[in-house]
Amino acid sequence: MxxxxxxxxxxxxxxxxxxxxxxxxxxxxxxxxxxxxxxxxxxxxxxxxxxxxxxxxxxNKNLYENAEILPRAVEVIKKLNEVYDIYICSSCINPFDVKNSGKLFKDKYNFLYELLPFISPEKYIFTNAKSLINADIQIDDRLDNLNSNVSQKILFPSYHNHGVSNKELLEKGVLRAGDDWRLGWDEVERILLN
Ligand SMILES: [Mg+2]
Structure with a gap:
């Protein structure tokens, strides 16, 4: 299958x-x-x-040198990778400094390459146009990024999305993976691997 x-x-x-x-x-x-x-x-x-x-x-700073990995992220992604066909889908543009954002593509690439060696770089999609991509499942922390073409949309809890109402989620057919980013990956594991 x-x-x-x-x-x-x-x-x-x-x-x-x-x-x-x-x-x-x-x-x-x-x-x-x-x-x-x-x-x-x-x-x-x-x-x-x-x-x-x-x-x-x-x-000139590498923003991924000091990145804080979210609890259990790598462990759960590794498990998900056994079951799902995972594509990284991420923007690399700093809207406040578009001209110098090229470095973000490179630094994010190197970061992902080291952190998730089990996901091929050929499956990195670096774009702001997330809505153009077709998929079955999408995990993102921004409601705006959750694509209407995707059947299972999961909002990852974050400091900036506590205010998203249940009504909005219901209207957009989005499931919230709890409300604490520290436990977000526990919740994603429960939703997608049970
Ligand atoms: Mg995000």
């Missing part, structure tokens, strides 16, 4: 990139991810008059 195709997001699903690490380094602050409710951390944390300076500061 053909395996079902599963689209898997990276940021906030497999890992938190080093973005927050560098925000803290830049500001001398000690923010943690749960201090935020908005997706774009820099928009909230970085004062407007230091935004250009901050973008220059992070332009």
């Amino acid at each position: 053909m395996k079902k195709v599963l689209l898997l997001d990276v940021d906030e699903v497999i890992c938190f990139s080093g973005f927050l690490f560098y925000i803290n380094e830049f500001l001398g602050s000690s923010y943690v991810i749960d201090d935020f409710e908005d997706y774009y951390l820099d928009e909230v944390a970085i004062p407007k008059d230091r935004f250009i300076e901050f973008n220059k500061f992070i332009a």
Whole structure:
């Protein structure tokens, strides 16, 4: 039997990139991810008059060097990979610094290559146009990214999506994998492997 195709997001699903690490380094602050409710951390944390300076500061950093892998992510992805045909589906554009985003493609590629050696790089889809991809299952932390062509849509819990209402989820046919990112992979395992 053909395996079902599963689209898997990276940021906030497999890992938190080093973005927050560098925000803290830049500001001398000690923010943690749960201090935020908005997706774009820099928009909230970085004062407007230091935004250009901050973008220059992070332009040469590897955001995946200090990435925090979410609890049980690799272990559960490995199990899922036995049952499903997994494609990585992830954006690499920093909307606040599009010109320098090429480095993100490379750094994310190298990161995934090391972290998930059992998924072929030929199955990396780096795009913002997630809605063009057909699949059976999709896991993403942003409701907007969950594709209407996909039959089983799973919202991965994250600091920025607590506000998504059950009504919205129902309307879009989306299942929420719990409400705590620390337990998100336990919940995905329960949904997809039982
Ligand atoms: Mg994401």
